[in-house]
Amino acid sequence: MNNFLLLFYAFIKVGILGYGGGQSIIPFIQVEAVENYNWISMKEFTDTLAMANTLPGPIAVKMTFMVGYKTAGLSGALVSLLGLLLPSLLLMLALTSLYLRYKDLPAVEGLLKGVRPVVFALLVLVTYEIWPSSVVSWPTAAIAAVSLCVMGFFNVHPAILMVAGAALGLVLWGRG
Numbered sequence: 001m002n003n004f005l006l007l008f009y010a011f012i013k014v015g016i017l018g019y020g021g022g023q024s025i026i027p028f029i030q031v032e033a034v035e036n037y038n039w040i041s042m043k044e045f046t047d048t049l050a051m052a053n054t055l056p057g058p059i060a061v062k063m064t065f066m067v068g069y070k071t072a073g074l075s076g077a078l079v080s081l082l083g084l085l086l087p088s089l090l091l092m093l094a095l096t097s098l099y100l101r102y103k104d105l106p107a108v109e110g111l112l113k114g115v116r117p118v119v120f121a122l123l124v125l126v127t128y129e130i131w132p133s134s135v136v137s138w139p140t141a142a143i144a145a146v147s148l149c150v151m152g153f154f155n156v157h158p159a160i161l162m163v164a165g166a167a168l169g170l171v172l173w174g175r176g
Helices: 001-018 022-036 042-054 058-103 105-134 136-155 158-173
Strands: none
Touching: 001 022, 001 058, 001 105, 022 042, 022 105, 042 105, 042 158, 058 158, 136 158
16 A cells, blocks of 8 residues: 555645656656656666657656556556646646736736746757767767758657657667
8 A cells, every 4th residue: 555655646746846847747746757756767767768759648647657567566556646637637627717808918928938948958858868878879969960860850650750760770780
């Protein structure tokens, strides 16, 4: 039972503090799963992030499910998801009605303009922290650079790049 309470507690904190959407929640999941509770290693976190990006749906939900499942099986995954989703569900019920009523007020527009750069900073921090376990050689750096350019300049869907990266990884390193 202790694992279930810890999972719920850890992910309700993520759910309460993880403002800005799926990508901005990743640092909070990392702190809880890797640093605070050592449920997974940084390498497992990076692998989970890579796997979660290959599947459709919210990344935070997929990562939370994996951590909960690894820690306490299917029940742990469900408890973790409840912790993650409960705060946002309750807050969205309240905030949706407030936003729809007051969205055009300068104060609300100013608040949102102030939060966006913080979300950007969180994403930069995650990139900085997963870099050492993701870009480990010149070939992996080349894959990252080409992927960034192809997405940025040619608007190629990320799923296509994930499949291409997986295939290239299989060819380059899959002969284990």
